[in-house]
Amino acid sequence: MKTYLLILGRHPELSRAELRGKLDEVFYDEEKNLLLGKNLVFTNPRDLPRGEEQLFIDQLGGTIRMAEVVGEFFDKTKLQEAIWKRIESAEKFKCGFTVFGGGKKLLTDLIFSTKSHFKKIRVENYNQENLSSGQIFQRRILQKGHEFIIWKRGESYLLCETVANQNLRNYELRDRKKDFRDAKMGMLPPKLAQILLNLAVEGVRTKFEPSSNSITVLDPFCGSGTVNIEAAIAGFKTIGSDVNERFVGKASENFAQMAEKFRYEKTSGEFRVANAKLCLKESDPVVVVATEGWLGENFEARPDRETIHKNAGEVLDLWRQVLDHLTNNKVSVIAGCLPAWNRAGSKQTVSEKFFLHADRLGYAPVLFSDGKPSTYYERENAFVAREVFVLRPKA
Numbered sequence: 001m002k003t004y005l006l007i008l009g010r011h012p013e014l015s016r017a018e019l020r021g022k023l024d025e026v027f028y029d030e031e032k033n034l035l036l037g038k039n040l041v042f043t044n045p046r047d048l049p050r051g052e053e054q055l056f057i058d059q060l061g062g063t064i065r066m067a068e069v070v071g072e073f074f075d076k077t078k079l080q081e082a083i084w085k086r087i088e089s090a091e092k093f094k095c096g097f098t099v100f101g102g103g104k105k106l107l108t109d110l111i112f113s114t115k116s117h118f119k120k121i122r123v124e125n126y127n128q129e130n131l132s133s134g135q136i137f138q139r140r141i142l143q144k145g146h147e148f149i150i151w152k153r154g155e156s157y158l159l160c161e162t163v164a165n166q167n168l169r170n171y172e173l174r175d176r177k178k179d180f181r182d183a184k185m186g187m188l189p190p191k192l193a194q195i196l197l198n199l200a201v202e203g204v205r206t207k208f209e210p211s212s213n214s215i216t217v218l219d220p221f222c223g224s225g226t227v228n229i230e231a232a233i234a235g236f237k238t239i240g241s242d243v244n245e246r247f248v249g250k251a252s253e254n255f256a257q258m259a260e261k262f263r264y265e266k267t268s269g270e271f272r273v274a275n276a277k278l279c280l281k282e283s284d285p286v287v288v289v290a291t292e293g294w295l296g297e298n299f300e301a302r303p304d305r306e307t308i309h310k311n312a313g314e315v316l317d318l319w320r321q322v323l324d325h326l327t328n329n330k331v332s333v334i335a336g337c338l339p340a341w342n343r344a345g346s347k348q349t350v351s352e353k354f355f356l357h358a359d360r361l362g363y364a365p366v367l368f369s370d371g372k373p374s375t376y377y378e379r380e381n382a383f384v385a386r387e388v389f390v391l392r393p394k395a
């Protein structure tokens, strides 16, 4: 059975949460943000002609790179021999290294010894620095050669060979290259949309049916349709609704644009103008909800205490009514975001009152691996952070 090393993204709690049900964690190193996992569940919902490991990473918003564990060595010479054997076995001429825990010396030793051993090999660590996933992607190192990740823990060298990397071009296509984007509405990064989607469908796939065709993903605050696009790429049917008629039209156009690029059926998405409090119809299929939600006003300057207070009240009031509506319609999972305003080193949040309301409706938050009911996704200098949660019916 293969074991894999995963380099996680900037929000480890989210990265780990979206991996639930997709692998068994063997070990997680908090400081290095590296995860060892086995028993990976590989799926190919749209029968794409792509390797299973690349497909696995393509379905994740929070994992940057994935390597297969080759072996553990307690001697540097044996480690080097194992690396050279793998290089010799294929006629590829690029090679790169990423080292965790061994310091600069281990990295430079590997670079120089490999350079002198293989005259034809081009070692891609130009400045004797670890390789980034962006460099690996842009220089096509996995297609034209090898990248090795060496994780030194105590006396042990864990040798891994990278098998899949985030496809940056595809993210760019569905982010900056989307026909309609609106800075005022806020920009949901496709990676976060993917994470929300994975949090929403986790467990539901196996509970209802192994095929994803039976699950419909609803975003009741769809804006430009980012979540709907991710849902369709992952092979789900999807409904997008928003109170703003113009956005609904644009979401539908974006969805069609991406259907051509990512080859999913345009008909897998339905868009409607509706207030989130009343967005579901009796004739709708069973849905799970994945949404960024409404984060209150989009501020251009840091809001004062009073403005935050007013926004918090409005968001909470809306979400309470939306929860009433969704739970009345037997929605089984709700993965979403609530706003959290950064203020003088602390955060003003609405989640506590929101969870109390959910509790009254028979729903409870799914805990993250740190035991907390929510986790933050934030960007530097943003006035409003997103507090991510997942609600399920109480057991």
Ligand SMILES: C[S@@+](CC[C@H](N)C(=O)[O-])C[C@H]1O[C@@H](n2cnc3c(N)ncnc32)[C@H](O)[C@@H]1O
Pocket: 185, 186, 187, 188, 220, 221, 222, 223, 224, 225, 226, 227, 241, 242, 243, 244, 247, 274, 275, 276, 277, 292, 293, 294, 295, 318
């Ligand atoms: C933060 S934006 C969502 C952006 C979206 N995730 C995207 O990919 O573009 C919030 C959205 O909620 C919508 N909205 C606000 N109040 C609403 C309500 N009561 N019902 C439905 N949509 C609402 C806004 O029109 C806006 O499009």
